[in-house]
Amino acid sequence: MRSRAIVTVLGKDRVGIVAGVSRVLAENNVNIEDISQTIMQDFFTMIMLVTLDEDTISIPTLQDKLDSVAEELGVKVTVQHEDIFRYMHRL
């Protein structure tokens, strides 16, 4: 089952954040459909809309894999099914 999820990355800016997170996504066959990124006062925010095949990798498993790279990079990465945002902000 293909699902869309939102990956958010928050933390202090440094070299290699986009590369590190994208590498984990690519390794797990997760496709990035859209990226928005801002840096405000050294604070890095990246939001990605991704699609994944939940039969291959579930959101909790992807979260676990991203957690290990997030720790290396010193950022916080969260993966959430897109419906939570859709439900909260749309009728």
Next chain:
Amino acid sequence: MLINPEEIKETIGMIQEQRLDIRTVTMGLSLRDCIDTDGDRLQHKIYRKITEAAGNLVGVAESLQKKYGIPIVNKRVAVSAISVIAETSDLEDYMPVAEVLDRAAREIGIDFIGGFSALVHKGETLGDTRLIDSIPRALSRTERLCSSVNVASSKSGINMNAVLKMAEAIKETAELTRDRDGIGCGKLVVFANIPEDNPFMAGAYHGFGEPDRVINVGISGPGVVRATLEKYPDADLMKVSEIIKQTAFKITRMGELIGRESAALLNATPGVVDLSLAPTPTPGDSVAQIIEVMGIERCGAPGSTAALALLNDAVKKGGAMATSSTGGLSGAFIPVSEDSAMAEAAAVGALSIEKLEAMTAVCSVGLDMIVIPGDTPVETIAGIIADQMAIAVINHKAAGVRLIPAPGKDAGESVIFGDLLGSAPVMPVSRFSSKDFVRRGGRIPAPLTSLNN
């Protein structure tokens, strides 16, 4: 991107900084098919029904928590009122049923199980009497069991015999859990107009008009409302109401999402979303602080009832737009020990039981998690309950009373219950007696519903 990045950031901020969570996913479960003349068989059937029907409740809730990245704090089960379920059996004492409910709850890993309950607003049957008699022992010897007794309704009035009996049960429960400051009373609510689909404890039970199994969701989020209002210190109260409505809408949508999906995964009927703001002892996650952010120096000061009325109404209006299936208690909760700013307001003398009673007239729940001196007479407790029941009955609303007469403690001392139950000062009660009134017994008749004034 279809979803605006600002909206994504807002949602994540609500969850990660302002402690938005789903307070509880509660499965309402009918035990009517467990009724049996043989007490042992009854217990066996109850255990099997709960462990089979709700065996996956915790797993499903945990998987949804990960999928959506929103904490689901409690997983609970509410069963049919045990006074009815056990009545046909040969059990003369319902302690064994309390124990089997607790054991089933432990087996499936849920936080609480509710439904050790009776409905006696007009009078008692044998099953009701047996259940009420076993409440103090049941609550002192179990961990996760919650009990509620409905003693009043707008259609039938207030059963004052039951009010007095429940005051005695509260005193006895406190005494039997004396080593933990009477914590057993934290799991016992005396109700008027008890809802049949309430996901919140300790008053959750599965009503007799409900389907076999149903998922009811209780939302939380006072911290989100407080944090949002803090951004508008100069807004007038019309705008304040508007902001609360919008926030309540967003919070409720989370409940709707989790409720629908967990019901489907658990093969249960989707039930209600309880539009409640339920505080926790965590600083900031407080209903009292919302009132204070509106401009009341300390919760309990003049204006608090008006501020709470505004809050409660706006929460309902925003929530009702977000789900068509509202129910339970729906409104703001004002428990004292579970809300750190409420407990502080009581400790500094801003908040009294009498002011809390006034506030219950405009919000859901009632006098909740209030610690009173251990030597408070039974009749005074009965008087406090009767007052709350009267407010609920006359105003056609649900209300519960959860009082904890902490054994050996006097007004001004404090107790610490821990976890979600928090801590609180012992609040003084009136030293004047209600004895001759509550000892009259009988029933206060149902109110007239016309000639409204």
